[in-house]
Amino acid sequence: MIGKPAGRHKVLCLGRTYCDIIFTGLQDMPVLGRERFAEDVAIAAGGGAYITAAHLSSLGRPAALLTRLGTDSLSRSLDPELEASGIDLSFIERSEDAGPQPTVALSKGGERAFISRRAGTSRPATLERALSASDIAHLHIAEFATLRDNPDVIALARDRGLTISLDPSWDDQLIRRDSDFFRLCEGIDIFLPNVEEGEALTGETSDDMILRRLSESYPLVVLKRGEQGALACHGSTVASAGARPVDVVDTTGAGDAFNAGFLHSWLGTSNLEASLAAGVEAGSLSVQSAGGAPPRRRD
Numbered sequence: 001m002i003g004k005p006a007g008r009h010k011v012l013c014l015g016r017t018y019c020d021i022i023f024t025g026l027q028d029m030p031v032l033g034r035e036r037f038a039e040d041v042a043i044a045a046g047g048g049a050y051i052t053a054a055h056l057s058s059l060g061r062p063a064a065l066l067t068r069l070g071t072d073s074l075s076r077s078l079d080p081e082l083e084a085s086g087i088d089l090s091f092i093e094r095s096e097d098a099g100p101q102p103t104v105a106l107s108k109g110g111e112r113a114f115i116s117r118r119a120g121t122s123r124p125a126t127l128e129r130a131l132s133a134s135d136i137a138h139l140h141i142a143e144f145a146t147l148r149d150n151p152d153v154i155a156l157a158r159d160r161g162l163t164i165s166l167d168p169s170w171d172d173q174l175i176r177r178d179s180d181f182f183r184l185c186e187g188i189d190i191f192l193p194n195v196e197e198g199e200a201l202t203g204e205t206s207d208d209m210i211l212r213r214l215s216e217s218y219p220l221v222v223l224k225r226g227e228q229g230a231l232a233c234h235g236s237t238v239a240s241a242g243a244r245p246v247d248v249v250d251t252t253g254a255g256d257a258f259n260a261g262f263l264h265s266w267l268g269t270s271n272l273e274a275s276l277a278a279g280v281e282a283g284s285l286s287v288q289s290a291g292g293a294p295p296r297r298r299d
Contacts, residue, residue: 008137010062010088011263012130012162014153015049015142016122017067018103019074022290024250026108038106042250044291045078046103048142048169050087051253051292055260055282057086058294061267064088066130068120070099085293091130095120107250107290122146127153131160138162138267140259143169147184154187165190167259168197175200182217190266191218192259195225207231211238222262222279224255230276241276246284253292258283 025039045054049067056063065087069075071094082089097120106113122145124130131139131153139157141147147154147166157164166188168175175181175197182201185191191214193201198210207223208231214221215233222232229242261282265275286292 008135009267010064010133010135011053011056011138011140011267012064012066012091012133012136013049013053013056013140013142014066014124014127015146016047016101016118017050017065017069017078018046018101018116019078020044020046020103020105020252020291022105022107022250022252024107024290026106029106029108029111029113040290042290043077044293045081045085046105046253046292048167048253048256048259049140050082050085051256052140052142052167052260052263053087054085054293055257055286056264059260059264059282061260061264062088062135064091064130064133064136066091066124066126068093068095068098068122068124070094070101070119071096072099074102075099081293091124091126091133093124093126097121105250105252107252109248112251118145122149128156131156131162136160136162138263139164140263141166142256143167143171144175144181144185145169145171151184154185158187163189165192165259165263167192167255168201170194170197185217188218190220190222190263192222192224192255192262194255195223198223222276224258224279224283226251226254229280230258232272232276234272237272239272239276241273241280243280243284246288248287250290251287252290254283254286256292257286257294 023038053063202213262279265278
């Protein structure tokens, strides 16, 4: 059974942290040579590791962020949000070469587009210290790009008795059938792709076939289907959860919010149907406001 080491409860979230500049209320997406105007804009901390950790914390699950942040003004502008998130920030590495790292997100209904800049290495100097912390139960890797840059992280986590999940996070240069994706992902316990990523990795177009193919490589596969909910396969058990209709403001980070809801439930219950429902609920709440993280805590 994929669970958590006895006596440990905290989830460690590894990945890059971005400064998200999110435009919402677009009538049309931009095209070359044309200017478009948005109804609103929000600036917030982003990246799958932070968003997942923030939602875990809001659900009552202890979470730590393992990332690198710059010392520039854009990176420092995220400090108030990070400090208010309830996340354990003790494993963040600050370095001049780690920023600025912005993402411009354009959101129109259920569609979105991103432009990001990656800065410096994705390997925090605090990596091994974080993995060895006595209260860490589970490592969540928020993007395949980070795993590819740090291929030893799965073995390091396993040596310390941790379970491991991965959200591949779309990358045009990496999520391809002819890459070494599956070799580098050996040892992942919980695989959390969306349908687009699943199609690219398997070559299948049916959700059921995508789930079946991926289940040949991972003990637990959770396929995120957006407004159609989610499917999951764990051994011989297959489960599904539908999504309730909501007013969509911004889909940025919805998949990461889903990850948090699912992991929080699964690590506590190992109940597949309940965990799928928890993931869908977290994702549904996320799309109803701009930005990926939940609202800031108030004392």
